[in-house]
Amino acid sequence: MENIKSLYLKRIEKYSNLLKKQKKIINLISICRLITFLGACMFSMFIYSKSKNYYFTIISFLLWGVLFIVLATIHEKLNHNKNLVENIIEINHMGINRAEGKWKDFEDDGKEYVKEDHPFSGDLDIFGRGSLFQYINCTTTFMGRNKLKDTLENPKYNIGDILNRQEAIEELGNNIKWRQRFQGEGFIKENxxxxxxxxxxxxxxxxxxxxxxxxxxxxxxxxxxxxxxxxxxxxxxxxxxxxxxxxxxxxxxxxxxxxxxxxxxxxxxxxxxxxxxxxxxxxxxxxxxxxxxxxxxxxxxxxxxxxxxxxxxxxxxxxxxxxxxxxxxxxxxxxxxxxxxxxxxxxxxxxxxxxxxxxxxxxxxxxxxxxxxxxxxxxxxxxxxxNPSWTMPEFEKESLYIKGKELGHPLLGEKAVKNNITIGEGHKILLITGSNMSGKSTFLRTIGINLLLSYIGAPVYSKEFKCSLMDIYTCMRISDNLEKNISSFYGELLRIRKLIEGINGGRPVFFLLDEIFKGTNSFDRHTGAKILINKLSKENSIGLVSTHDLELSNLESENYNVKNYHFEEHYKDNNIYFDYKIKKGVSTTRNALYLMRIAGIDVKEE
Known part of the structure; x- marks a missing residue:
């Protein structure tokens, strides 16, 4: 990323020097316009005072007028070029902010595009503060902004289209001069x-x-x-x-x-x-x-x-x-x-x-x-x-499949912990267990957002990535909606119903379920989750389910389509540490009591 930052800095220096020259020329042309106007008035008056000839006076004034119009045209063109250069300088400053991780301060985060009932955009941080849209959006027109929104929200491309888009994105990525000129010309600073x-x-x-x-x-x-x-x-x-x-x-x-x-x-x-x-x-x-x-x-x-x-x-x-x-x-x-x-x-x-x-x-x-x-x-x-080290994904056409090597979350940048993942080879559902803050939800989002990037022709934050084309459904961030009088549990049910409707629609589905049915009692939660996971394992779908319910891990022995994975933490010098690395098997660690002690609650284990 330092190399990219250095390149942006060089472009800022180049265009800043050009801007200084342009301003000097514009000031010179402005002075020439003033002199031309004064010259037209004074010289025409002089001609008339000497000759008393209307025709000579009018011809003289018109000739000066033509010169003034020529200078005005040059001035207008120079002003446009100056504005373009200022825009390109601003574009490169935005590039530096992205490289330094300051992109969350960008004004346009697309928050008006957030939809609670969308199959995945809210859970995967596609719109809103700290979102994918806020990170990459460099559109300057309403059409571009709306098209980017539609692309992220509804990526209905076939594999042929995606491969063609990959080629286009590769070409544009390498053509920074044209891209920034195109963006600079489109700057209309208006609501x-x-x-x-x-x-x-x-x-x-x-x-x-x-x-x-x-x-x-x-x-x-x-x-x-x-x-x-x-x-x-x-x-x-x-x-x-x-x-x-x-x-x-x-x-x-x-x-x-x-x-x-x-x-x-x-x-x-x-x-x-x-x-x-x-x-x-x-x-x-x-x-x-x-x-x-x-x-x-x-x-x-x-x-x-x-x-x-x-x-x-x-x-x-x-x-x-x-x-x-x-x-x-x-x-x-x-x-x-x-x-x-x-x-x-x-x-x-x-x-x-x-x-x-x-x-x-x-x-x-x-x-x-x-x-x-x-x-x-x-x-x-x-x-x-x-991100030249990111990879362009490949696509599996015969079966539902995801395989990622050193897969990281694109919005976390260099801070992201990378993991390997394989779904579809012998098992269709990964059941993820682990204690609080161990990384389960982030891991689910990592797979989901990289899958979305794959479907729009973008590179993914991975060393290798191969996947199938599937509709994405998530059920992760569910909270009470007081305006609509909907509880979090009922909200979960609505999202699950949308998932089932997607599966019944006949298209292959990829799902991410985070702590499902957490809004009800432990018995109903366990029973409901078990029934849902068994059903999903029989459908044209693959996905991940995270849970604190360790009893659900027994499904691995009952259902060959389910595979247990977990995250864990360790303790040192009375401090808790997470490595955020996924491992096979069921979680054996718990940290709730320790976290309560951090909160100042004196807890005695029985």
């Missing part, structure tokens, strides 16, 4: 709910149609009318007379035409202008995807969704939309009113937008989904880049 509403608004806008602005006759009349206005104005200047009244009459008609449907048109044009920031950001991201030459089949397929041909691609289409929105932004300009009367610009903007929607609108949602998919893959590929 994700607000962005979501904007995205929904853009997609709804693409589906809307306003037939008035699509009619050929309207377009012809607008062009003809504009030509008449300009002609009458020119003729009025040249010949005066009746042309003056025709010019005034045509201008009056133009104003009346602009008042027609004005409020609705203003709303539509203003909304499109509001979307401009998002559209520009998405254009940069789409452009990066189109320009990059990917090698993995999965990303090539994704890229093909945004490119039809050289002449027809998402970047070309979105650039057209940006050009239209840029012209709409001129509506805030004072001089726009004059040109709007002369050329009926509002109508032309509406006609251009309707033409764009007819040609490209149906594809926009798909393009946004491609951006989201690339962002989700980039987030997952962080695991590959920052």
């Amino acid at each position: 994700k709910d607000k962005e979501k509403r904007k995205i929904e608004g853009i997609c709804e806008w693409c589906d809307e149609r306003h037939d008035l602005y699509k009619k050929t006759i309207i377009k012809s009349l607008i062009n003809l009318f504009s030509l008449c206005i300009i002609s009458f104005i020119v003729l009025a200047f040249l010949f005066y007379g009746v042309y003056k009244y025709l010019a005034l009459f045509s201008i009056t008609i133009s104003i009346i035409v602009l008042f027609y449907d004005n409020s609705n048109r203003n709303l539509l044009l203003n909304n499109v202008f509001i979307y401009k920031k998002y559209i520009q950001s998405y254009y940069k991201m789409i452009n990066l995807i189109e320009k990059e030459k990917f090698n993995s089949f999965y990303m090539i397929q994704l890229k093909e969704k945004i490119i039809k041909s050289k002449e027809e691609s998402a970047s070309i289409a979105i650039k057209e939309l940006i050009d239209i929105t840029n012209s709409i932004s001129d509506r805030a300009n004072f001089f726009y009113m004059i040109f709007n009367i002369l050329f009926l610009l509002d109508y032309r903007h509406m006609m251009n937008l309707e033409k764009w929607k007819d040609k490209w609108g149906v594809y926009l949602k798909d393009w946004l989904e491609v951006i989201g998919e690339f962002e989700a893959l980039s987030a997952i590929s962080i695991l590959r880049f920052e």
